[in-house]
Amino acid sequence: MNEMTGNLRTAIFLLSILSFFVPSATGFKLRILHTNDMHSxxxxxSKNLGKCTESASENNLCYGGFAxxxxxxDDEFKKAKEENITTLFLNAGDNYQGTIYYTTLANSGELKFIDxxxxxxxxxxxxxNEGIKIIIxxxxxxxxxxxxxAAKVPYLDVIVGGHSHTFLYSGTPPDIEVPVREYPIMIKQKNGRLVPIVQAFCFTKYLGKIDITFDDDGEVTSATGNPILLNYKYKEDVQVLRELNKWKEKLSESLIQNVGVTKVLLDATECRFSETNIGNLxxxxxxxxxxxxxxxxxxxxxxxxxxxxGGIRASINVTGSNGxxxxxxxxxxxxxxTSLSMVKMNGKTLHEGLEWSVAQYSTERHVGRGQFLHMSGMKVKYDLNKNPGSRVTSVSVRxxxxxxxxxxxxxxxxxxxxxxxTFLKLGGDNFxxxxxxxxxxxxxG
Known part of the structure; x- marks a missing residue:
């Protein structure tokens, strides 16, 4: 049984600290390449994060993937070597669950999560206290x-994060994703220290890249960069493709059997922000x-x-598959x-669930929340200008x-x-x- 303690908002799947002694040379530069939420x-x-079809691949319309x-x-490490820049590659977690390659996590044993x-x-x-000057x-x-x-933890220099699938970018974005804020986000602590935060969206569509300069005391003096869009300009690594093909051959035929037909794109792009046709389906x-x-x-x-x-993880694109x-x-x-639960509750409880659905929804930034509810059999109106807990203005039920x-x-x-x-019935996403x-x-089920 997992024990959850402290004021933990979200279970941390990966939390590690990297630390460095600062070289004596003034203006030490560190480059960090990073990923998060690759989800198998x-x-x-595809452009909208679904499966890349054969025709889309032939027309250079696909992105990401491990290859x-x-x-x-490899390209970035080669450049860093030529520029003589110390470089790290960091992964902020959520590699599993997302495609048929990797659907479940093995038993993680007994864990205790603290704040x-x-x-x-x-x-x-x-x-x-041990003399470490750079802490990531x-x-x-x-x-x-x-x-x-970033605002509260002392001595922390950089945060490489994940989980919220946040797209950060400075300048004109290279594709359809709308930046939440600039890359990196710079947080100033009360004592004036600057702490950059980075995240690289999700699903391998981008590779994060940030250059950070430190002074002799290990304090951040500058941080610049942007996520790199992994489009057709980056060729797929042949060796990785060869390894993937071994596993593709092992996939059961039952996993690729036909189960239905659609004449339209089943679009999950906005499923954390608004009603979608795939959520309705x-x-x-x-x-x-x-x-x-x-x-x-x-x-x-x-x-x-x-x-x-948050339980809807990809669009279904009919292009190239005849729907x-x-x-x-x-x-x-x-x-x-997850299985499907039939749950009896009073209207007050249902209303509370609808309020929680949009309690963390912000009209000021494009940050999606996994608890945003899609529905059938209800007509709900929200006023997002009102305070959380008072945003549901009307509800009709079938x-x-x-x-x-x-x-x-x-x-x-x-x-x-x-x-x-059943995930929701058990209180998932804080319901x-x-x-x-x-x-x-x-x-x-």
């Missing part, structure tokens, strides 16, 4: 927590599954379904293998015990039956109201 994108991906990443890293700031402060202080934190807490860490499919297995008097037991945006969906497409889009399904205003005391990933105030009456 061993093969190249292309290998080429870019990031508490742990980092203790370790950074110890290293500082490599973690997986997300954009907001990284900024808090998924939640409608939950409803259909319940209807198909319903033996009651009325059309369904559960007329409402929800799915968090045919495979099991591989489904597993890439929803790789977490009736279950009716001859003709229709929408009625949400009643706080009435009971509703909602379909959701604790479902865990403690919802009753699971049936589980599929």
């Amino acid at each position: 994108r061993f093969e190249q991906i 292309r990443l290998k080429t870019a890293i 990031e700031i508490e742990a980092l402060t203790k370790e950074a202080t110890r290293l500082h 934190a490599v973690g997986h807490s997300g954009y907001d927590v990284d900024m808090e860490i 998924i939640t409608d499919a939950f409803i259909y599954h319940a209807v198909k297995n319903n033996t009651g008097k009325y059309w369904t037991q559960a007329p409402i379904a929800i799915q968090q945006g 045919v969906l495979t099991r591989e497409d489904i597993m890439t889009t929803m790789p977490f293998f 009736c279950a015990f009716c001859d003709i399904p229709r929408y009625n205003p949400l009643n706080m005391t009435e009971e509703y039956t909602v379909l959701m990933p 604790t109201m479902f865990k403690y105030n919802g009753t699971e009456i049936l589980r599929f």
